[in-house]
Amino acid sequence: MKDWLPAIDSHRQTLAYKKGETIFEEGMPVKGIYFLNRGKVKIYRKWGHQKQLILHFAKEGDIIGYRGLANESIYPVSAMALEPSTLCFVDTVFFETTLRVNNELTYKLMQFYSNELQYAERRMRNLAHMDVKGRVAETLLMLKKDFGENKEGIINITLTKQDLASFAGTTYETFFRMINEMAKQKIVRLSGKEIAVLKARKLKELSTMK
Amino acid sequence: MKDWLPAIDSHRQTLAYKKGETIFEEGMPVKGIYFLNRGKVKIYRKWGHQKQLILHFAKEGDIIGYRGLANESIYPVSAMALEPSTLCFVDTVFFETTLRVNNELTYKLMQFYSNELQYAERRMRNLAHMDVKGRVAETLLMLKKDFGENKEGIINITLTKQDLASFAGTTYETFFRMINEMAKQKIVRLSGKEIAVLKARKLKELSTMK
DNA sequence: TTAAAAATATGATTTATATCATACTTTTGC
């Protein structure tokens, strides 16, 4: 992913966001693409005013806003900083010009989209058929894989239970019950917002079709 | 979509499939990409042996198997002909070589993926938050938009109720009840496998968040 | 530093939707 940064290195503009600040919102016109230098960001789609489905948690090095590079020039998703974050912004016109002349970059981005599409469609299938406990299990495995864990085995991302639930595609209450049950069975260890996976094998099992 | 056909016109190979025949299956190694010349194809992800989520119905002119063009060289989805279909096949190596030299084609394909991703993520959100009646309503609107309707207003695709249910992300029984209810309310007209949308406005309303 | 807001925790209740059961009809393959 980092490989394409040099190509647009010149035209960048650095922006800082506080925790809870919105970077862009679905329905807003696309102005450019963002690269996350520092911090963590959630990408989500809203449903009504209260509900949302979190599609992705972005970390340092990730690009954000690429979903807007389609025909529609409107963001199909929203992005909010989960901690103080620094992003560099490249306006669409320049980015697209770069893509037009840099075939390698375009090819990489295309492959990247292809992977994202695979991931989205797998999750779609899971939302349709996997039970909530399975989705909670998968959520934890995904976070562990994407963000890693420290020496104590604690996953390197701090999230509210509500955000975890919105990522798993369920309600806060149900998520809480599920993860609590897993804690009782010593599959995970919880302490405040810290989560450690103790039995990855068991989680894998829970997220496998029965 | 048709615009990129000429670029690979030479290396093609024509294949015919009967109704119900599998074109490729998830987990199989990717050999190439397909262009649907004639017929209709369902693209789906399996869950266990009985269940599936249909991601997309492809029609004449559509490309199929593009999801395999990521890092993994394994099809993440399956494809099955819904009626006698003719496809033209282009092997991955040649297609990728073409992409490497044809920036315009790569750019178009990238945009195409971006659109697909938007679509997938919107459906993801719907599976998480929209009720089944809403999803059934949206399913019908989408089919009407994608396949059009004849003079009598009948949608130009013939599907089993089971496939319709698998596309809406529900069971056959629930789908049946929902669409039946819509027929009683004169929102749609049913006759065998024929479906006509009578009140698109009402369907739109049902698929809007409450 | 303190009041307000957000997040956590958990029991009780409701509801949407899946599952099960069964009969009938249409389609398909030999």
Next chain:
DNA sequence: GCAAAAGTATGATATAAATCATATTTTTAA
């Protein structure tokens, strides 16, 4: 042309998960 398989149709029942209610704790911002 006919038997088997696939699809359609519907009622009854089960259940997973959402919703509601409420108390406590933690975090945030003035």
